[in-house]
Each structure stands twice: as structure tokens, then as C-alpha cells.
Amino acid sequence: MSDGERKTLAEIGHKLGKQALEEVAKIVRPDTILAWHRKLVAQKFDGSKQRKAPGRPKVDQGLEALVVRMARENRSWGYDRIVGALDVHFISPVPVDCTDNNV
Numbered sequence: 001m002s003d004g005e006r007k008t009l010a011e012i013g014h015k016l017g018k019q020a021l022e023e024v025a026k027i028v029r030p031d032t033i034l035a036w037h038r039k040l041v042a043q044k045f046d047g048s049k050q051r052k053a054p055g056r057p058k059v060d061q062g063l064e065a066l067v068v069r070m071a072r073e074n075r076s077w078g079y080d081r082i083v084g085a086l087d088v089h090f091i092s093p094v095p096v097d098c099t100d101n102n103v
Contacts, residue, residue: 010036063091 001009013021013033021030070082077085 006036007040009033010040013037066091 009028010033013025013030014037016024018030018034021033025033067082067086070085071077074081
């Protein structure tokens with residue numbers, strides 16, 4: 001059986017109920033059809049549509065090149081000094097999503 005056929009059978013089987021399925025279902029057991037339906041419902045509400053890609057958001061390549069250039073030109077500067085220089089020009093080196101303390 002294809003996934004589409006299983007999905008259709010699961011939806012119909014859920015509407016019929018287990019007792020009616022025992023009379024009608026001859027290809028597979030009613031419990032199997034109801035298990036397919038449970039799996040469909042679980043997939044619908046698993047939260048995968050709200051999930052983002054794992055890890056930190058990408059940093060803009062232009063910003064990365066600027067930070068590397070600043071670090072090479074000013075070898076005595078550390079992270080805090082470079083961030084301070086960027087702040088003067090209202091440039092944030094950290095993506096907005098990563099500014100929470102919880103990250």
C-alpha cells in the first residue's frame with residue numbers, strides 16, 4: 001500500500017470506529033488502521049513547521065569581512081574593542097536571535 005492509500009484508510013477508519021472496522025476491514029487489522037491514524041495526528045502536531053535550522057544564524061559575509069579586516073589592521077584590539085568600534089557605527093556583530101542570555 002502507498003502512503004496515500006494508508007492515509008485515506010486511516011482517515012476513514014477513524015471515522016468508522018474500531019467496531020465497524022472489524023466488520024469491514026479485511027486487508028489489515030483495525031488496530032493497524034487506527035495506529036496509522038494516530039501516527040498521522042502525531043506528525044501533524046510534532047512542531048516541525050515551527051522548528052528552525054539548528055545552530056546559530058549565519059553572519060553576513062560583508063560584516064565578517066569587515067571584522068576580519070579590523071582585526072588584521074589593529075592587531076592589539078580584542079573582541080570587546082572591535083565590538084565597541086562597530087557599535088559606534090550602529091553595526092551589531094551578533095545576530096539579533098542570539099542576543100538572549102538563554103542562548
